[in-house]
Amino acid sequence: MQSSWLLFALFSNWAVSSTLPRQLQWSPKTYGPDGPWHAVSIDLGSNKQPLDLYPGNTWHSNILGSSICANVLTCYAQQAGLYDSSTSTSVLTYANIDQVEQIDWTSGAMPLTGTHSVQFDTATVLAPNLFAVATIPNLSLQVIPNGYYTLPNGTNYLPEVGTLALGAESVNQTYPVVQSVENFNSSLISGYLYEAGQLASNSYGLHIGSVALGIPPSSLVGGYDQSRLLGVVTAQSYQLYSLPIDLLDIGIGVAEGGSPFADTSFSGLLAQGNSSIKVSIPVLIEATIPYLYLPGSTCDAIAAQLPVTFQSDYGLYFWNTTDPKYTRIVTSPAYLSFTFRLNQSNSQNMTIKVPFGLLNLTLQAPLINTPTQYFPCRPLTDSGSYTLGRAFLQAAFVGVNWQTDLNGAWFLAQAPGPNTPSTPVVTSIGFSDTSLTSSSNQWIDSWKGSWTVLDEGSSGTGGSTPGNHAGSKPKSLSSRAIAGIVIGVVILVAAVGALAYFCFWRRNRKPATTTQVTHNRLNSYERATVPATFEKSELPATHEYSRAELGSLNEERRAELGGTDERRVELAAS
Ligand SMILES: *[C@@H]1O[C@H](CO)[C@@H](O)[C@H](O)[C@H]1NC(C)=O
Ligand SMILES: *[C@@H]1O[C@H](CO)[C@@H](O)[C@H](O)[C@H]1NC(C)=O
Ligand SMILES: *[C@@H]1O[C@H](CO)[C@@H](O)[C@H](O)[C@H]1NC(C)=O
Ligand SMILES: *[C@@H]1O[C@H](CO)[C@@H](O)[C@H](O)[C@H]1NC(C)=O
Ligand SMILES: *[C@@H]1O[C@H](CO)[C@@H](O)[C@H](O)[C@H]1NC(C)=O
Ligand SMILES: *[C@@H]1O[C@H](CO)[C@@H](O)[C@H](O)[C@H]1NC(C)=O
Ligand SMILES: *[C@@H]1O[C@H](CO)[C@@H](O)[C@H](O)[C@H]1NC(C)=O
Ligand SMILES: *[C@@H]1O[C@H](CO)[C@@H](O)[C@H](O)[C@H]1NC(C)=O
Ligand SMILES: *[C@@H]1O[C@H](CO)[C@@H](O)[C@H](O)[C@H]1NC(C)=O
Numbered sequence: 001m002q003s004s005w006l007l008f009a010l011f012s013n014w015a016v017s018s019t020l021p022r023q024l025q026w027s028p029k030t031y032g033p034d035g036p037w038h039a040v041s042i043d044l045g046s047n048k049q050p051l052d053l054y055p056g057n058t059w060h061s062n063i064l065g066s067s068i069c070a071n072v073l074t075c076y077a078q079q080a081g082l083y084d085s086s087t088s089t090s091v092l093t094y095a096n097i098d099q100v101e102q103i104d105w106t107s108g109a110m111p112l113t114g115t116h117s118v119q120f121d122t123a124t125v126l127a128p129n130l131f132a133v134a135t136i137p138n139l140s141l142q143v144i145p146n147g148y149y150t151l152p153n154g155t156n157y158l159p160e161v162g163t164l165a166l167g168a169e170s171v172n173q174t175y176p177v178v179q180s181v182e183n184f185n186s187s188l189i190s191g192y193l194y195e196a197g198q199l200a201s202n203s204y205g206l207h208i209g210s211v212a213l214g215i216p217p218s219s220l221v222g223g224y225d226q227s228r229l230l231g232v233v234t235a236q237s238y239q240l241y242s243l244p245i246d247l248l249d250i251g252i253g254v255a256e257g258g259s260p261f262a263d264t265s266f267s268g269l270l271a272q273g274n275s276s277i278k279v280s281i282p283v284l285i286e287a288t289i290p291y292l293y294l295p296g297s298t299c300d301a302i303a304a305q306l307p308v309t310f311q312s313d314y315g316l317y318f319w320n321t322t323d324p325k326y327t328r329i330v331t332s333p334a335y336l337s338f339t340f341r342l343n344q345s346n347s348q349n350m351t352i353k354v355p356f357g358l359l360n361l362t363l364q365a366p367l368i369n370t371p372t373q374y375f376p377c378r379p380l381t382d383s384g385s386y387t388l389g390r391a392f393l394q395a396a397f398v399g400v401n402w403q404t405d406l407n408g409a410w411f412l413a414q415a416p417g418p419n420t421p422s423t424p425v426v427t428s429i430g431f432s433d434t435s436l437t438s439s440s441n442q443w444i445d446s447w448k449g450s451w452t453v454l455d456e457g458s459s460g461t462g463g464s465t466p467g468n469h470a471g472s473k474p475k476s477l478s479s480r481a482i483a484g485i486v487i488g489v490v491i492l493v494a495a496v497g498a499l500a501y502f503c504f505w506r507r508n509r510k511p512a513t514t515t516q517v518t519h520n521r522l523n524s525y526e527r528a529t530v531p532a533t534f535e536k537s538e539l540p541a542t543h544e545y546s547r548a549e550l551g552s553l554n555e556e557r558r559a560e561l562g563g564t565d566e567r568r569v570e571l572a573a574s
Helices: 002-017 076-080 189-195 296-303 324-330 479-507 512-516 524-528 532-538 547-562
Strands: 026-031 037-044 049-056 061-064 092-102 113-125 134-150 162-165 172-175 184-187 203-207 218-221 223-225 230-236 244-254 281-285 292-294 308-311 316-319 334-341 349-355 361-363 372-375 377-379 396-401 409-414 426-428 569-571
Touching: 026 049, 026 076, 049 061, 049 076, 113 184, 134 184, 134 189, 172 189, 184 189, 189 218, 230 244, 230 334, 230 349, 244 296, 292 296, 296 308, 296 377, 316 377, 349 409
Parallel strands: 049 162, 061 134, 203 223, 292 377
Antiparallel strands: 026 037, 037 049, 037 113, 061 162, 092 113, 092 569, 113 134, 172 184, 203 218, 203 396, 218 223, 223 426, 230 409, 244 281, 244 334, 308 316, 316 372, 334 349, 361 372, 396 409
């Protein structure tokens, strides 16, 4: 009797807790070559192949296939794990697309080019809590046996980490009937768990945090960590493939104390020097790509205030780390502010502040031999949409309640700094919720101790060094200061020695860049075959995709998959 009561209690407890949000597992490893960034860990296939992936995007996950490292001597992609579908007994193959084309549809701001296979396999989404481990059969995948990003100067380089799609407006992804192959229903993580009664909604909440400044990442499906939302939350409708919002302005400000700049604040940087930007520009929020993809005029207007130099090979700005202003700015409470339209209103706005410390990112091999600090503004030149990637999302919370049929909403809010409670305030998103509740914590407190407050009135480019607090202007050096200098010199000598050793060691290894970065420009044939439908779907200005349009997109995609050109699509025998 008693034991059956115990069983009942256990069972009801399980039943009650079973729709609680689930946390995805973050990897202890971090990745570049433009971060470092956090990634989530999953196991894929019947033989549980471990993969670390950047969470974000919609519909299928982009998984790097094991052959991506073929013919590459130092293959950085191996570190996050590669997927070999031939060793999994649970994989289903829908189509192998051998034509080289643009693979990612999300924003087009940083196209990934290559070949791909539409496949489905069983994924184990690990979670810190044993009871929260979830197995998703037939997860919708786009496996990439061969793919590359292209630098603005035309040089290609391999992606290092695949992506984990966090959902879509539908609970599953149906691939249509093609020739003799039946249609397939593949799973999406939160949609599958919602359909299985294990989540309250088809939704997620994400804050990627910062590796360099120690902001722990947070990713939940079916809910969010309330301590990751501070202040006003904006809610707006999403699009079929993307999370669009209007960006009204970019400015510079200082949270407390003096300014490391000539002025205490700047505004109007978004439209500065560009008369065609009137009130706003539409931008997408996308956590699977790294930079701030903005008009060149905007990047230049921001860069004009910073000790940075544009590097045309990379389409990025390198910090001048020998300029005293560099350390002053990136260690100070100064921030870059992004003002957005609030709730799709034409009279209200909200601002997200990204401290410059988060914009001191590192470029590393295979992109560059020596780790180099860069400022992540990428002037968008070719196609694609203006997009705010991971650099921005270090300081912002993004969440989506997909509901179904594009009725849901997506959410953007200020995220905290390093002083964030380590125990999450796990909060469910209900099926029809169109708003999220933010924490009452203050943003400025979340950065206390992580930045150096400058003297009031110390604005300007004068030679004052960072950390020079009010009242601490020594006329003569104290013995403690002298001891500090002596220790500093010793450390500097050691650091120079270590650097020399490091350079020597590197020189004696195979030069990674030349092996990894291949010089394989897209030829005009390949350019011409990048599907036009993808480009159309990426335009953020075209709002309100209807089901019908989704259907017709699928139609075009089907035409592509099932076209008569047998070389292009090799259908799986079923
Ligand atoms: C896919 O989703 C639809 C609803 O959108 C549902 O009717 C169907 O049963 C689902 N299929 C599978 C295999 O889950
Ligand atoms: C995976 O998809 C295939 C094809 O739609 C289906 O036959 C199979 O039942 C699915 N597996 C699971 C576990 O749902
Ligand atoms: C996939 O789901 C649709 C409903 O969304 C259904 O009509 C179709 O039969 C399913 N296909 C398979 C192979 O399960
Ligand atoms: C000015 O803004 C327009 C509209 O966003 C953009 O197309 C153009 O490239 C920008 N010009 C420069 C120099 O960045
Ligand atoms: C592009 O830039 C990278 C980094 O500077 C360099 O290694 C590569 O040789 C350049 N490619 C071309 C075609 O100039
Ligand atoms: C970097 O800053 C130092 C110190 O202000 C200056 O001497 C040097 O010219 C700058 N380098 C570049 C490339 O601007
Ligand atoms: C910039 O970032 C690098 C890498 O995280 C770090 O070592 C360096 O201390 C940072 N610079 C400053 C001035 O904080
Ligand atoms: C944001 O709203 C405030 C208050 O209404 C207003 O003063 C400010 O000009 C707005 N900013 C932008 C960039 O629209
Ligand atoms: C924004 O919209 C959400 C959902 O409609 C609402 O709950 C919230 O109060 C709105 N915020 C403001 C400041 O109007």
